[in-house]
Amino acid sequence: MLAVGCGGPGPATQAPPPMDAPRPEALFTYEAEAAPSTGGGLSRGAAWGDIDTDGDPDLVVANAIGQAQMLFRNDGPTGFTRLQDDPIALSAGDTEGVFWADADNDGDLDLLLTNQFDQPLRFFRNDGQSSLVLAAAGDLGDDRQASANSACWGDFDNDGHLDVFVVQRGGLDDLLFSNLGDGRFHRIVEGDAVTNGGDGRTCACGDIDADGDLDLFVGNFVLNNAKAPNFLYRNRGDGTFETVTEGEIVTDLQATYGSSFVDIDDDGDADLFLSNIAGSDHNALYLNDGLGQFSKRTDGELVTAASRPSKGHAFGDYDLDGDLDLVIANGTESEVDLRNFLYLNDGAGRFVAVTEGDLVDTPNISAGVAWADADLDGDLDLFIANWGGDNEDNAFYRNHTTGRSWLVIRLIGTKSNRMGWGARVRVTATIGDFTRTQTRWMNPTTGYASQNEPILHFGVGDAGHIDSIEITWPSGTVDLLGPVDANRILTVTEGRSQFVS
Numbered sequence: 001m002l003a004v005g006c007g008g009p010g011p012a013t014q015a016p017p018p019m020d021a022p023r024p025e026a027l028f029t030y031e032a033e034a035a036p037s038t039g040g041g042l043s044r045g046a047a048w049g050d051i052d053t054d055g056d057p058d059l060v061v062a063n064a065i066g067q068a069q070m071l072f073r074n075d076g077p078t079g080f081t082r083l084q085d086d087p088i089a090l091s092a093g094d095t096e097g098v099f100w101a102d103a104d105n106d107g108d109l110d111l112l113l114t115n116q117f118d119q120p121l122r123f124f125r126n127d128g129q130s131s132l133v134l135a136a137a138g139d140l141g142d143d144r145q146a147s148a149n150s151a152c153w154g155d156f157d158n159d160g161h162l163d164v165f166v167v168q169r170g171g172l173d174d175l176l177f178s179n180l181g182d183g184r185f186h187r188i189v190e191g192d193a194v195t196n197g198g199d200g201r202t203c204a205c206g207d208i209d210a211d212g213d214l215d216l217f218v219g220n221f222v223l224n225n226a227k228a229p230n231f232l233y234r235n236r237g238d239g240t241f242e243t244v245t246e247g248e249i250v251t252d253l254q255a256t257y258g259s260s261f262v263d264i265d266d267d268g269d270a271d272l273f274l275s276n277i278a279g280s281d282h283n284a285l286y287l288n289d290g291l292g293q294f295s296k297r298t299d300g301e302l303v304t305a306a307s308r309p310s311k312g313h314a315f316g317d318y319d320l321d322g323d324l325d326l327v328i329a330n331g332t333e334s335e336v337d338l339r340n341f342l343y344l345n346d347g348a349g350r351f352v353a354v355t356e357g358d359l360v361d362t363p364n365i366s367a368g369v370a371w372a373d374a375d376l377d378g379d380l381d382l383f384i385a386n387w388g389g390d391n392e393d394n395a396f397y398r399n400h401t402t403g404r405s406w407l408v409i410r411l412i413g414t415k416s417n418r419m420g421w422g423a424r425v426r427v428t429a430t431i432g433d434f435t436r437t438q439t440r441w442m443n444p445t446t447g448y449a450s451q452n453e454p455i456l457h458f459g460v461g462d463a464g465h466i467d468s469i470e471i472t473w474p475s476g477t478v479d480l481l482g483p484v485d486a487n488r489i490l491t492v493t494e495g496r497s498q499f500v501s
Helices: none
Strands: 028-030 043-049 058-063 071-075 080-083 096-099 112-116 121-126 133-134 148-156 165-169 174-180 187-190 199-206 215-220 231-235 241-243 257-262 271-276 285-289 294-296 310-316 325-330 339-343 349-354 368-373 381-386 395-399 405-412 424-431 434-441 458-461 467-473 478-481 488-493
Touching: 028 215, 058 096, 058 112, 058 381, 112 148, 165 199, 165 215, 215 257, 257 368, 271 310, 310 434, 325 368, 325 381, 405 424, 434 458
Parallel strands: 043 096, 043 368, 096 148, 148 199, 199 257, 257 310, 310 368, 405 488
Antiparallel strands: 028 395, 043 058, 043 381, 058 071, 071 080, 096 112, 112 121, 121 133, 148 165, 165 174, 174 187, 199 215, 215 231, 231 241, 257 271, 271 285, 285 294, 310 325, 325 339, 339 349, 368 381, 381 395, 405 458, 424 434, 424 467, 467 478
16 A cells, blocks of 8 residues: 655545647747847757755756856746856856766755866865855866766765766766765776777666666767767676677667667666767667667657757657657757757657747757756746857747646655665556556756756646655665645655655
């Protein structure tokens, strides 16, 4: 029997909302006057996170070629304010990626910037007063020269502290920093994952074999004028990795720029999606058999559509119908008049391209894309970073889905890391005439050099309540919760099986 959360409501007594199908072309509108859409820049990655702990997500944008980073404070109903005197905004470099994490388990978000062309990584610690301060952090903060595109936070050794893996380009070895728990990070210099000499553009972490630890994927671009193979590493259970040498994931040659582990077919395991940039490559989807063995999907327009130079992407239930949809950001300097992709899931794991609307009609040269519930109305809004020139504006798109239900879960780890990073969350609800279980992982890193808001978001269609919630924490603790009403934000603390809203 499931535990009913203390203080939470029982089964809903009101009728569920009508299952009106939103018009696909009207899901997103481009808000040209919103602060994140104004001001040109060679923008690459983007990350949403609540820097000031006021309950709504703020936004940081990475800019290249010596331009200052952009930091936007979310002011709620009045929109956003760009902050130009914060240390983040004053930090300039050839910055590709921006990555939030509560690295010191103190309840607020710290930030890592990844820079290219032998520029140092930059780690900023949140001072608890809504400001980020450049921090000494052992090997991570020692002005280490790098040529880094993306990074993946994760508690790879399951000691309750978030470590970080950084991918490098140009034949350089990737970097792994172990969190010592005292504010310092130690660089791991031996092992498969850090002696590889790839040309990394993206990484993703996920428990591919359901053994309770985080495995790693690295997407590579080009070495010696040829497409470089991608890397897949299994975690041995102690934070060290062994290279997977067989399977299409590592034998297919494709110029990969974005990667994500998601449960794309609702069978409870982590599948892998890749966005590829070469004109000769389609984007790629590999389905997991539950044991970490993958098969490549070759049918459906998601992987057979005419190729575009795809970089960032973000999965989310944009129409709140109970399955994962997908936005892909396309862009390279050799192309003009590019459009981004929006695919809606038909509920049977097939993706159908949306061909009208602001998101797919607006020409941009794009890189990173990330979602957040920016206005706290239950649906997912989008930011897309553009880099087609000094004066190309970025783009904020507001979601207007109505008439469907949702649930947002925020996690607080106790034995696990404070963010609950790596936790698996399964939500079961009756949508239409079917009982459906959706699986998400607390892992906001998405696509290319970007992060979604660090929440668990579920669309539940016409369901007025959620039947059950199962949370498996990195520590192995399992919390069983429910039923609860839909259309609410829940904060769940590890090991308490109760809601604190």
